[in-house]
Amino acid sequence: MGQQLTGPIADTTVFDLRLSRRGQRLNKLCAALCSPQERDAFKRDEEAFMSRFALTEAEKELIRRRDFEGLIEAGTNIYFLLKIGSVTGTGLYKMGAQMRGESYDEFLATRHIRGAV
Amino acid sequence: MGRIVGGIGLSHVPSIGPVVDRGRTQEPAWKPLFDAYVPVREWLQRLKPDVAIVVYNDHGADFTFDKYPTFALGVAEHYAIGDEGFGTRSLPVVEGDFELSNHLAQALIYEHEFDLTLCQELAVEHGFLVPMNLCFPHSTNGWPVRAIPLAVNVIQHPLPTGQRCYRLGQALRAAVESFPEDSKIVVMGTGGMSHQLQGKRFGFMNEKFDQWFLGQLEADPERLARITHQEIMEQAGAEAVELIMWLTMRGALSPQARRVHRNYYAPMTTGMGLITFEA
Numbered sequence: 152m153g154q155q156l157t158g159p160i161a162d163t164t165v166f167d168l169r170l171s172r173r174g175q176r177l178n179k180l181c182a183a184l185c186s187p188q189e190r191d192a193f194k195r196d197e198e199a200f201m202s203r204f205a206l207t208e209a210e211k212e213l214i215r216r217r218d219f220e221g222l223i224e225a226g227t228n229i230y231f232l233l234k235i236g237s238v239t240g241t242g243l244y245k246m247g248a249q250m251r252g253e254s255y256d257e258f259l260a261t262r263h264i265r266g267a268v
Numbered sequence: 269m270g271r272i273v274g275g276i277g278l279s280h281v282p283s284i285g286p287v288v289d290r291g292r293t294q295e296p297a298w299k300p301l302f303d304a305y306v307p308v309r310e311w312l313q314r315l316k317p318d319v320a321i322v323v324y325n326d327h328g329a330d331f332t333f334d335k336y337p338t339f340a341l342g343v344a345e346h347y348a349i350g351d352e353g354f355g356t357r358s359l360p361v362v363e364g365d366f367e368l369s370n371h372l373a374q375a376l377i378y379e380h381e382f383d384l385t386l387c388q389e390l391a392v393e394h395g396f397l398v399p400m401n402l403c404f405p406h407s408t409n410g411w412p413v414r415a416i417p418l419a420v421n422v423i424q425h426p427l428p429t430g431q432r433c434y435r436l437g438q439a440l441r442a443a444v445e446s447f448p449e450d451s452k453i454v455v456m457g458t459g460g461m462s463h464q465l466q467g468k469r470f471g472f473m474n475e476k477f478d479q480w481f482l483g484q485l486e487a488d489p490e491r492l493a494r495i496t497h498q499e500i501m502e503q504a505g506a507e508a509v510e511l512i513m514w515l516t517m518r519g520a521l522s523p524q525a526r527r528v529h530r531n532y533y534a535p536m537t538t539g540m541g542l543i544t545f546e547a
Contacts, residue, residue: 234353264535266297
């Protein structure tokens, strides 16, 4: 037991069962976005959409602010978070730039082949 | 009888899907990746596999944390194309092989004590489809091979250990070899290599680790299988832990399997590796 995960990893959130449990409502909201009708519903009325998932006010605020790092820390799995990214027009690399505290262009400048997007 | 004729380890980066769909594979930024698959496809045309067993992970298209299987096997005649939040790609439905799936389920559960979740309905997404796009391009007639999805939990810890994934591959080999029909099978281990998609460490890659992993997968897979999740995530990024699925592929081959192709390309945020073995 416990030999697979032995301690914290710098600048990394490990999505374990405890965190998944905390983020369950957020992840359910994300999973719902895997249908065009639900994506339309989100875009039409984000507040009404969020109200269906019993989120706390703090969780809703993270979505309103597009605080992707905050959403990760609140238990949203990165692959589920990408569905919020998609519906809000924030692709993976824009999300990543925000999490690194950089502008999109600053982030791209750190890549080997920036055309591979 | 069934026979495993080859194994492929390869990354399943989602951005590859739209590049294929929009005909951008020859653009300078992408050409080095796609060129590496030209000889692989020629090799596969010579091997003529009947079925590809694709060891992959779902990214929240069809499995959610309400119920999350550690290992899940597709046991259907067809698999739908999933919507993982970006729309459903216009791809043909994937043809499965129920007889082989049924045999694998019996053999893995009764003989080899891998108690899999069995899925009669499974919509597949980039984790499965990008490797298919790269190795088995579809035409108007559909895909050139039948395929069986084998999904692994690599996203919600506790994950299965590398050792367990390797042993699943060994069990898969034994199960295939007891299949009474003549059937040639390729096993694909997908995901990785180094990448991290969250936190301040977003975009982290480690080519040195990735090259070491490719080398060890060829030379000493038994030892490589003892790597821990912690070691992979520290050295190659949190999401690199998908690499444990490559161990299932390697376990399904004979220890003396001959490596045929090897490539590495890391343009943006993921070390995109490729390695093939002839069993």
